[in-house]
Amino acid sequence: MYGYYRVAAAVNTTTVANPAKNAEEILALVKESETKEVSVVVFPELTLTGYTASDLFLNQTLLTAQNDALENILNHTEKINTIIVLGIALLEADRLYNCAVILQRGKILGVVPKSYLPNKKEFYEKRQFVTGRDIVRTTTELLGKEVPFGVDLLFSDGADMTFGVEICEDLWAVTPPSNHMASNGANLLLNLSASNELIGKHEYREELVRTQSARCMAAYVYTSSGVGESTTDTVYGGHAIISEYGTTLVQNQRFRMDSHLITADVDLEKLRWLRINESSYSDGRRKKTRTVKIENLPKISEIQREITPAPFVPSVYTDKQQRCDEIVHIQAYGLIKRMQHTNIQKAVIGISGGLDSTLALLSTWRAFEIMGWDSRNIIAVTMPGFGTTSRTKKNAVTLCKALGTTLKEVDITDISLKEFEAIGHDKDEHSVTYENVQARARTSILMNMANKEGGLVIGTGDLSEIALGWSTYNGDHMSMYALNSGIPKTLIKYVIEYFKSNEKIASVIDDILATPISPELLPHNHDKITQETEEIVGPYELHDFFLYHFIKYGAKPRKIQYLALLAFGDKYDKVTVTKWLKLFLKRFFTQQFKRSCMPDGPKVGTISLSPRADWKMPSDAEMNVWLKELEA
Numbered sequence: 001m002y003g004y005y006r007v008a009a010a011v012n013t014t015t016v017a018n019p020a021k022n023a024e025e026i027l028a029l030v031k032e033s034e035t036k037e038v039s040v041v042v043f044p045e046l047t048l049t050g051y052t053a054s055d056l057f058l059n060q061t062l063l064t065a066q067n068d069a070l071e072n073i074l075n076h077t078e079k080i081n082t083i084i085v086l087g088i089a090l091l092e093a094d095r096l097y098n099c100a101v102i103l104q105r106g107k108i109l110g111v112v113p114k115s116y117l118p119n120k121k122e123f124y125e126k127r128q129f130v131t132g133r134d135i136v137r138t139t140t141e142l143l144g145k146e147v148p149f150g151v152d153l154l155f156s157d158g159a160d161m162t163f164g165v166e167i168c169e170d171l172w173a174v175t176p177p178s179n180h181m182a183s184n185g186a187n188l189l190l191n192l193s194a195s196n197e198l199i200g201k202h203e204y205r206e207e208l209v210r211t212q213s214a215r216c217m218a219a220y221v222y223t224s225s226g227v228g229e230s231t232t233d234t235v236y237g238g239h240a241i242i243s244e245y246g247t248t249l250v251q252n253q254r255f256r257m258d259s260h261l262i263t264a265d266v267d268l269e270k271l272r273w274l275r276i277n278e279s280s281y282s283d284g285r286r287k288k289t290r291t292v293k294i295e296n297l298p299k300i301s302e303i304q305r306e307i308t309p310a311p312f313v314p315s316v317y318t319d320k321q322q323r324c325d326e327i328v329h330i331q332a333y334g335l336i337k338r339m340q341h342t343n344i345q346k347a348v349i350g351i352s353g354g355l356d357s358t359l360a361l362l363s364t365w366r367a368f369e370i371m372g373w374d375s376r377n378i379i380a381v382t383m384p385g386f387g388t389t390s391r392t393k394k395n396a397v398t399l400c401k402a403l404g405t406t407l408k409e410v411d412i413t414d415i416s417l418k419e420f421e422a423i424g425h426d427k428d429e430h431s432v433t434y435e436n437v438q439a440r441a442r443t444s445i446l447m448n449m450a451n452k453e454g455g456l457v458i459g460t461g462d463l464s465e466i467a468l469g470w471s472t473y474n475g476d477h478m479s480m481y482a483l484n485s486g487i488p489k490t491l492i493k494y495v496i497e498y499f500k501s502n503e504k505i506a507s508v509i510d511d512i513l514a515t516p517i518s519p520e521l522l523p524h525n526h527d528k529i530t531q532e533t534e535e536i537v538g539p540y541e542l543h544d545f546f547l548y549h550f551i552k553y554g555a556k557p558r559k560i561q562y563l564a565l566l567a568f569g570d571k572y573d574k575v576t577v578t579k580w581l582k583l584f585l586k587r588f589f590t591q592q593f594k595r596s597c598m599p600d601g602p603k604v605g606t607i608s609l610s611p612r613a614d615w616k617m618p619s620d621a622e623m624n625v626w627l628k629e630l631e632a
């Protein structure tokens with residue numbers, strides 16, 4: 001569904017050297033997987049025999065019992081679409097291989113041998129097994145059938161899923177086989193493991209899985225032998241982990257005595273589109289692989305994954321102080337460099353009492369603080385007009401004073417009235433001309449004041465406004481350095497809040513955060529804001545959500561719509577989400593001309609709309625295919 005697949009890591013209770021009993025546990029977990037709409041379920045290394053069977057692998061009886069158990073599993077899974085990945089010992093050309101066997105609907109789809117056999121300390125696999133890297137045959141005979149065999153096998157459903165399999169130590173190698181599997185298109189990597197517990201080893205293991213999923217731009221399903229595998233000098237804990245592109249989605253509690261599964265819905269479509277954007281992925285060396293076609297994969301009826309409604313805002317587990325310091329430092333040092341380079345000592349900012357100019361001022365102030373520059377060289381200009389309310393003006397003034405900036409006031413009412421007269425515009429016609437005259441008047445004042453003072457005009461527009469084109473062309477759209485251009489509105493709020501640690505400005509910040517977002521370009525009503533941005537363009541939290549999925553993952557509008565409904569729960573219904581998503585798309589396409597000539601500004605997160613680097617889009621592109629897709 002929308003490129004999501006449910007995958008499972010299974011930990012079965014193991015009885016070493018009793019394949020029939022192990023098969024019973026496996027079958028129970030396979031049935032559970034099928035009920036849970038799992039596409040692929042992965043079991044630990046040498047699942048049927050147990051990993052620690054040791055020299056018993058060199059005895060024919062164990063292998064015969066293993067193959068009987070495998071046959072039993074095939075007979076009981078003829079109607080099961082879930083792909084089952086098990087560990088078996090395979091006898092091929094009088095050598096023994098430690099393998100993964102891939103099964104579906106009672107058939108063997110392929111066999112993948114282990115490449116790197118650990119032969120150190122508590123591991124002595126080379127005593128029984130040989131590496132699969134040297135095989136020359138491309139098939140093997142198993143249960144009387146000729147089946148694909150090799151480390152070069154990938155398995156694909158022809159849609160979004162392509163998987164490759166490696167076995168335990170393979171992941172610990174300098175160059176894991178999953179590297180080339182990923183380079184060849186595998187976006188789901190599976191690992192059957194038998195990894196014993198030593199103090200702290202589970203943390204290293206998780207890190208290995210997580211970073212491999214990041215390096216390979218893939219989902220990684222890892223599972224290791226459970227407690228029942230423990231024998232002689234080693235203890236196993238049954239660690240299962242599912243990661244996706246550098247994030248651990250789920251891991252189990254280790255040392256459980258029962259057979260159990262963990263599942264996660266992985267977005268394999270997203271991973272494919274991320275790769276398209278990554279030149280080092282495109283340049284990755286490819287090796288020859290063979291692809292086994294998979295059919296009839298189970299489909300999930302509903303995605304069971306937490307979708308964050310605020311993808312730009314760090315999670316509650318993130319250290320807010322640290323994250324905000326980082327954001328503000330990126331802004332501040334970008335500005336410092338520009339001021340040093342231009343040998344300009346002053347910054348000029350229009351302060352409205354709204355969110356954006358507040359953050360621009362605070363980050364400029366931080367830059368001056370870092371450099372030990374005098375904050376009086378920040379020229380803060382308040383420019384009341386027809387819509388300015390006493391609340392926003394008072395907040396602007398309070399903030400500027402508390403920060404020790406030089407505060408100037410220029411009323412734009414007369415200038416705007418003169419401009420209306422000059423262009424023949426009726427002052428009572430509150431059209432876009434009425435609004436833009438004011439916005440351009442303010443920019444003109446700021447630019448001219450910067451010339452007079454020898455300063456740089458700091459732009460305040462944020463990433464969400466840039467995405468929507470919610471600014472006046474050559475008005476607030478223009479500046480000498482656009483300090484907030486890399487920060488979306490939902491994150492602007494978060495960063496402003498962190499400045500509350502400065503007691504002098506804590507209460508004014510509270511009121512700025514509580515003020516409705518408004519350009520205050522239309523006349524106020526008895527000192528009340530009449531123009532609320534989010535009533536006109538829609539909620540910024542929705543637009544930021546749309547922007548994130550649209551730009552970062554190249555997601556289709558239908559998928560964005562679905563994910564938004566999941567993320568926001570009951571807050572917005574389908575009609576509302578669709579209305580604002582359509583508006584987002586329309587504005588995003590039609591407003592590219594504003595982005596094409598936007599000023600320099602620091603890139604803060606992975607998403608930026610700078611036309612010089614991150615987002616090159618024609619200003620004249622049609623949007624119909626995107627809109628139609630949503631209507632279909």
Ligand SMILES: Nc1ncnc2c1ncn2[C@@H]1O[C@H](COP(=O)(O)OP(=O)(O)OC[C@H]2O[C@@H]([n+]3cccc(C(=O)O)c3)[C@H](O)[C@@H]2O)[C@@H](O)[C@H]1O
Pocket residue numbers: 432435436439465469470471472473474475476518519521533590593619620
């Ligand atoms: N593809 C294209 N290539 C080149 N030029 C194009 C164009 N499409 C329109 N244009 C031209 O540009 C004009 C439209 O752009 P523009 O003049 O900016 O005007 P427009 O985008 O229509 O208006 C600005 C909007 O931004 C809002 N605003 C302004 C300032 C601050 C904030 C805020 O909340 O922060 C919001 C304001 O309320 C208003 O609705 C058209 O009239 C046309 O002349």
Ligand SMILES: Nc1ncnc2c1ncn2[C@@H]1O[C@H](COP(=O)(O)OP(=O)(O)OP(=O)(O)O)[C@@H](O)[C@H]1O
Pocket residue numbers: 349350351352353354355356357358381382383384385388442460461476517518519520
């Ligand atoms: N009354 C004002 N005095 C001084 N500058 C203003 C005033 N109104 C707008 N500006 C300038 O124009 C920019 C855009 O105006 P706008 O009101 O849309 O943004 P904002 O108030 O900073 O933040 P938000 O968009 O969140 O309301 C402001 O950031 C500010 O630099």
Ligand SMILES: NC(=O)CC[C@H](N)C(=O)O
Pocket residue numbers: 045118123167168169170172193194195196
């Ligand atoms: N089974 C294996 O390949 C075990 C080796 C691996 N390095 C581990 O200890 O987890």
